[in-house]
Amino acid sequence: MSEKIAFLGLGNLGTPIAESLINAGYELTVWNRTASKADPLVKLGATVVEDPMDAIIPGGIVFSVLADDAAVEEIFSMELVEKLGKGGIHVSMSTISPETSRQLSQIHDWYGASYVAAPIFARPEAVKAGVGNICVSGKAEAREIVKPIVQTFVKGVYDFGDDPGAANVVKLAGNFMIAASLEMMGEAFTMAEKNGISRQSIYEMLTQTLFAAPIFQNYGKIVAQHAYEPVAFRLALGLKDIKLTLQTASDVNVPMPMADLIKNRFVSALAKGRDNLDWGALAMGASDDAGL
Amino acid sequence: MSEKIAFLGLGNLGTPIAESLINAGYELTVWNRTASKADPLVKLGATVVEDPMDAIIPGGIVFSVLADDAAVEEIFSMELVEKLGKGGIHVSMSTISPETSRQLSQIHDWYGASYVAAPIFARPEAVKAGVGNICVSGKAEAREIVKPIVQTFVKGVYDFGDDPGAANVVKLAGNFMIAASLEMMGEAFTMAEKNGISRQSIYEMLTQTLFAAPIFQNYGKIVAQHAYEPVAFRLALGLKDIKLTLQTASDVNVPMPMADLIKNRFVSALAKGRDNLDWGALAMGASDDAGL
Missing domain, CATH: 3.40.50.720 (NAD(P)-binding Rossmann-like Domain)
Incomplete structure (x- = not known):
């Protein structure tokens, strides 16, 4: 070589x-x-x-x-x-x-x-x-x-292993899980916020303990602070990935209701003109829905 | 004292x-x-x-x-x-x-x-x-x-802080996030499984890297191996918690679509007679839906 x-x-x-x-x-x-x-x-x-x-x-x-x-x-x-x-x-x-x-x-x-x-x-x-x-x-x-x-x-x-598609399946599964984590934190932090608890304090507690993983620590900070700039990964690419996830799942007859929900959050974020923000902005949907 | x-x-x-x-x-x-x-x-x-x-x-x-x-x-x-x-x-x-x-x-x-x-x-x-x-x-x-x-x-x-309800809000938010993580892994692992990838191998990859947190490592193992016994926390208690989460959110006008989805998974798990299994069995819904 x-x-x-x-x-x-x-x-x-x-x-x-x-x-x-x-x-x-x-x-x-x-x-x-x-x-x-x-x-x-x-x-x-x-x-x-x-x-x-x-x-x-x-x-x-x-x-x-x-x-x-x-x-x-x-x-x-x-x-x-x-x-x-x-x-x-x-x-x-x-x-x-x-x-x-x-x-x-x-x-x-x-x-x-x-x-x-x-x-x-x-x-x-x-x-x-x-x-x-x-x-x-x-x-x-x-x-x-x-x-x-x-x-x-x-x-x-x-x-x-040998199947050339296998690594892509895992990548799509992982990206789906990241996007689902964004929505999860968006909903949880918004419920806390409207109960008078700062987004930052619930973020810190959960990501220092049960959810002490890079995804929650890094994206959680973005979601807690609504800090969707600079753009590391565009919402449009997130939508592309979740569509691929749903297609890949559908091809082998696997319904993914949580992925469907995430896809609609991406579509809505783009409809609201957020294509200039990082895909962490998916989490804004929960705040919007709560009138914040 | x-x-x-x-x-x-x-x-x-x-x-x-x-x-x-x-x-x-x-x-x-x-x-x-x-x-x-x-x-x-x-x-x-x-x-x-x-x-x-x-x-x-x-x-x-x-x-x-x-x-x-x-x-x-x-x-x-x-x-x-x-x-x-x-x-x-x-x-x-x-x-x-x-x-x-x-x-x-x-x-x-x-x-x-x-x-x-x-x-x-x-x-x-x-x-x-x-x-x-x-x-x-x-x-x-x-x-x-x-x-x-x-x-x-x-x-x-x-x-x-001072609000006696605040700690309960954080606890409910955390339990919702755990249950959502179960569903998330259920869907992702099932998509992988039906693409010929072992649940154990995708579990190991994701929980050694992006999702290297106790919740994903401990519950992920349960979900990957469908090992829902012994019971550490009953499904019925999980349903109780997610209902409290939705009520608490609704009281302050916060829609939580992901929590709604999770609630229905709990209801379905109990309908299927799984009240003798750990609440990790929430993740079986994705496998059922995929005909596994």
């Missing part, structure tokens, strides 16, 4: 991941739709290209961190996967549907390349701090090559 | 709390509707009485750990509170409605006694291990007397 990596997609998450790979000693060729986003990475030594095709090294490794299913399917055209070809590995970090991962994996197989789903749980600052967590799934041999590479920039790597 | 304490209510939680107080050096006079439950405490040196009235020390301290609002209101009759009288303190640990606490507090005031709400977050084994947490609220002077006593058997004591 070469120390060279092609890296496609330099959004809020892609950029710090690419930077971490450079810091770990990898030689990166990067591409992004808006090329100027590559500037800070070029300063660190990355090569930038104007066409994703030019980043691909036959038989090499390509990371992708893209917005959604459509972007991954568009960029990973037959032509591009053919160039990646025999021995090539695609580390697909985007939060996409398990079904899309399974289909892309078949296309990669066709050309002798391997597809490894590797979605990450991390906000941008967590990537920078090296405390993110990654789920991987896909062909065993390729997974074993990918694991030590991603281990360089996360805290934990969790292996979900 | 005397080292003597009256202790009313020896259920799943009351018994280990009473035992902890004895171990901390307090002299206990205990009462329980079913008197035989006091036997293990009598062996440790407690005195047992047949009438709660006989346990009360005028101007002393009485702890109560009772099943519900009706039990607290029945036992803390005007007559009993009158005997408790001037300087007396009632440490009310039951999970009851904030409104009942506020009304009881007024009756105590009338007779010169103080009412301190002190609900505890702990399953019986957590009480034994001394890792529970208590919220207190009520008259300041009485709170300061109560805090060092309860501190002898819990990890943390959280003060929510």
Whole structure:
């Protein structure tokens, strides 16, 4: 394996991941739709290209961190996967549907390349701090090559086996649980607030005790203080994820009433023009409903 | 203040709390509707009485750990509170409605006694291990007397000020969040299971990372393994708590759609004859719905 990596997609998450790979000693060729986003990475030594095709090294490794299913399917055209070809590995970090991962994996197989789903749980600052967590799934041999590479920039790597869709299922389940935690805190803190208890004091009690986990401590602070800026993850992307969750569940006949409720909260947040706020703003729905 | 304490209510939680107080050096006079439950405490040196009235020390301290609002209101009759009288303190640990606490507090005031709400977050084994947490609220002077006593058997004591109902609001909010976490995991694990991922593996990943908190680790194990026995907290008590939550929220005009969903899950679990299982069995609803 070469120390060279092609890296496609330099959004809020892609950029710090690419930077971490450079810091770990990898030689990166990067591409992004808006090329100027590559500037800070070029300063660190990355090569930038104007066409994703030019980043691909036959038989090499390509990371992708893209917005959604459509972007991954568009960029990973037959032509591009053919160039990646025999021995090539695609580390697909985007939060996409398990079904899309399974289909892309078949296309990669066709050309002798391997597809490894590797979605990450991390906000941008967590990537920078090296405390993110990654789920991987896909062909065993390729997974074993990918694991030590991603281990360089996360805290934990969790292996979900051969099904290329499995890691995406876990990622969707986790994102659903984060969004449900936002709603849960929104409702609980609002009930407390209207009983004369400060949102901050109930937040502190619960997240120092029963709910002493990163999700509740970090998002709870945002919800307690209604501090929905800066935007680390957009509401629109949250809606995309919960729709994928419901679709994935529905495909295997699993009703998810709590996820339905969350989806409607996202839809309402966007209807109220909150697309400029972090997805923590999902929790504002409970305050709105209570006339606050 | 005397080292003597009256202790009313020896259920799943009351018994280990009473035992902890004895171990901390307090002299206990205990009462329980079913008197035989006091036997293990009598062996440790407690005195047992047949009438709660006989346990009360005028101007002393009485702890109560009772099943519900009706039990607290029945036992803390005007007559009993009158005997408790001037300087007396009632440490009310039951999970009851904030409104009942506020009304009881007024009756105590009338007779010169103080009412301190002190609900505890702990399953019986957590009480034994001394890792529970208590919220207190009520008259300041009485709170300061109560805090060092309860501190002898819990990890943390959280003060929510003068409103005797405040600690109950926080307790209800916390119990709602626990029940919502059960449903959340039920839905997420079921979606994973029907995608060929073991419930245990998604449980381990999520509770070692984003959801690394006691609630998710302890209840998550129960939900992942469908291990709803032995019963630490009955489903019927969970339903009682979520009804109190919804009533408390409704009293101050706070809609809680997620709590509504949870309430229906409790009702359904009881309809299915699961009253002999731990309230973790709330999570079975998601599996049932998915035909598992």
